Amino acid sequence: MTALHLSKIGNKMTNKVGVRAIMHDIQEVLNSNLNQYVNLSAGNPAILPQVYEMWEEALKDIVNDKQLKNLISQYGSSYGTHELIDCIREYFFTNYRIKLDREQVLITSGSQNLFFLALNSFCGTSKEGRVKKALIPMLPDYAGYSGVALEEGVIEGIPPILSKLDHHTFRYEFNKQAFKDKIAQDPDVGAVVLSRPNNPSGNILSEESVQLISQVCKDYHIPLLIDSAYAPPFPAINFIEMDPIIHDNIIHCMSLSKVGLPGERIGIAIGKSDFIKVMEAFQSNILIHSSRLGQRMVVSTLKSGQLAGISANHIRTHYKQKHDYLKNLLTIRMPDDIPWYLHKAEGSLFGWLWLEGLPFSDTDLYNKLKAENLIVVPGGSFFHGSQSSSHNRECIRISLTAADEELKKGIDILSSVVKEIYSSNFIFQTEKI
Numbered sequence: 001m002t003a004l005h006l007s008k009i010g011n012k013m014t015n016k017v018g019v020r021a022i023m024h025d026i027q028e029v030l031n032s033n034l035n036q037y038v039n040l041s042a043g044n045p046a047i048l049p050q051v052y053e054m055w056e057e058a059l060k061d062i063v064n065d066k067q068l069k070n071l072i073s074q075y076g077s078s079y080g081t082h083e084l085i086d087c088i089r090e091y092f093f094t095n096y097r098i099k100l101d102r103e104q105v106l107i108t109s110g111s112q113n114l115f116f117l118a119l120n121s122f123c124g125t126s127k128e129g130r131v132k133k134a135l136i137p138m139l140p141d142y143a144g145y146s147g148v149a150l151e152e153g154v155i156e157g158i159p160p161i162l163s164k165l166d167h168h169t170f171r172y173e174f175n176k177q178a179f180k181d182k183i184a185q186d187p188d189v190g191a192v193v194l195s196r197p198n199n200p201s202g203n204i205l206s207e208e209s210v211q212l213i214s215q216v217c218k219d220y221h222i223p224l225l226i227d228s229a230y231a232p233p234f235p236a237i238n239f240i241e242m243d244p245i246i247h248d249n250i251i252h253c254m255s256l257s258k259v260g261l262p263g264e265r266i267g268i269a270i271g272k273s274d275f276i277k278v279m280e281a282f283q284s285n286i287l288i289h290s291s292r293l294g295q296r297m298v299v300s301t302l303k304s305g306q307l308a309g310i311s312a313n314h315i316r317t318h319y320k321q322k323h324d325y326l327k328n329l330l331t332i333r334m335p336d337d338i339p340w341y342l343h344k345a346e347g348s349l350f351g352w353l354w355l356e357g358l359p360f361s362d363t364d365l366y367n368k369l370k371a372e373n374l375i376v377v378p379g380g381s382f383f384h385g386s387q388s389s390s391h392n393r394e395c396i397r398i399s400l401t402a403a404d405e406e407l408k409k410g411i412d413i414l415s416s417v418v419k420e421i422y423s424s425n426f427i428f429q430t431e432k433i
C-alpha cells in the first residue's frame with residue numbers, strides 16, 4: 001500500500017502516542033479475548049436499572065406522543081433545540097438562581113466535542129503566529145484534552161502538591177502560587193481547563209481554589225472551562241459537597257454520558273454569549289448539531305426531576321459504595337508494608353492508585369498486569385507530557401464500573417504482582433506497547 005500523504009492535523013490525529021497508544025492497545029487486547037481479562041479500564045458508565053428505565057420511559061413517551069418522526073427527520077439549530085435550552089435555563093434559575101439567555105447555552109455532540117470546539121477556538125496558532133496554550137491548573141487531568149487539540153504541544157499543566165493523608169491515602173493539592181506565576185509570566189495561555197470532579201484522580205478542587213483560578217483568569221481575560229462531566233446536578237458523582245460555579249469568564253461544561261446516555265452524544269456548554277457564539281459557528285461547520293432525539297429525551301427527564309433525582313439517589317450512591325469497596329479490598333489484599341496510596345474519594349468513577357518508588361514506569365506495570373490478565377489504565381498520559389516528577393510514572397487508574405467480583409479478582413492480581421515487584425530479587429524486562 002502506498003504511504004498516505006496526511007496533513008499535519010491528519011498526522012496529529014492518527015498518531016498512536018500517549019493515551020491513543022494505550023487505548024488502542026487496550027482495545028486490541030480486549031478484542032482478542034474479552035473473557036480472558038479482568039477489565040478495570042472502562043470509562044463507560046455502569047447502566048443501573050433505574051437509569052435504563054428512565055431513558056426507556058423517555059423514549060417510549062416520544063414514540064407514544066408521535067414525536068419521533070419530527071425529531072429524526074428534520075435538521076435543527078446548531079445551538080440545540082429551543083426546548084432543551086429553555087429547560088436548562090429554567091433548571092439553573094430554579095435551582096441556582098442563575099439567569100441565562102438562550103444565547104448563553106449550547107448543546108454539543110457530547111462534551112468531548114465541546115472541548116474540541118473550545119480548545120481549538122481559543123488555543124493553537126493565533127493570527128500573530130503565537131501558539132496559545134490550554135493550561136491545566138492541577139495535573140493529572142483528563143487525557144482527552146490532549147487528543148482534541150488539532151495542534152501539537154497545546155496542552156500544558158501545573159504539577160500538583162502531593163499530600164499523604166494516612167498510611168495508604170493521599171490527595172492532590174492545588175499549587176496556587178505556581179498557577180498565579182505561570183499566568184503572570186506566560187502571555188500565551190489561551191484557555192484554562194480543569195475537570196471537577198477530576199478524571200482520573202477523583203479529586204474535587206475546593207470552591208476557594210476555583211474562585212481563585214477564575215479571578216486570575218478574569219484578570220488576564222482568559223476563558224476558564226470547567227469540565228463537569230461527573231458533577232451535580234447530573235450525574236452527581238460527587239461524594240463531598242459542591243455546586244456549579246458560574247462567572248462571566250467561565251464556560252461551564254456538562255455531559256449526559258455518565259448519566260447513562262453516552263451513545264446519544266449530548267454535551268452542554270453554558271457561558272458568555274461571545275464564547276458560545278464562536279463554538280456554535282464551529283459546531284455548525286463540522287457537524288451541524290447534536291442528536292435531536294437525545295436532546296428530546298433529556299428534556300423529559302429534566303422536567304420530571306428524574307435526571308437529578310436518580311443521579312443523586314442512585315448513581316452517586318452506587319459509585320461511593322464501589323469506591324468504599326475498592327478501598328476495603330486494597331486494605332485487605334495489598335501488602336501493608338509497601339508505599340501504595342489511594343487518592344481520597346471525592347468523586348468520579350475511578351480509583352487512582354499511586355505506587356511510590358515503582359522501580360519502572362506505569363506502562364511497564366500495565367504490560368506486567370496485562371500478562372497476568374488484568375487491564376488497568378496506566379496513569380502517565382493524564383500528565384500530558386509533563387516530566388516534572390517520577391510520580392507521573394507511578395500511578396494507575398482503576399475503573400469502578402466493574403462488578404464487585406471482577407474488582408476482587410483484579411485486586412488479587414494487582415496485589416500479587418505488586419508484592420513480586422517490590423521484593424528485592426525482582427528483575428523486569430521492559431516491553432513496548
Ligand SMILES: Cc1ncc(COP(=O)(O)O)c(C=O)c1O
Binds near residue numbers: 043109110
Ligand atoms: C472528564 C471528562 N470530560 C469529558 C469526557 C467526554 O465525555 P462525553 O464526550 O461522552 O461527554 C469524559 C469522558 O470520559 C471525561 O471523563
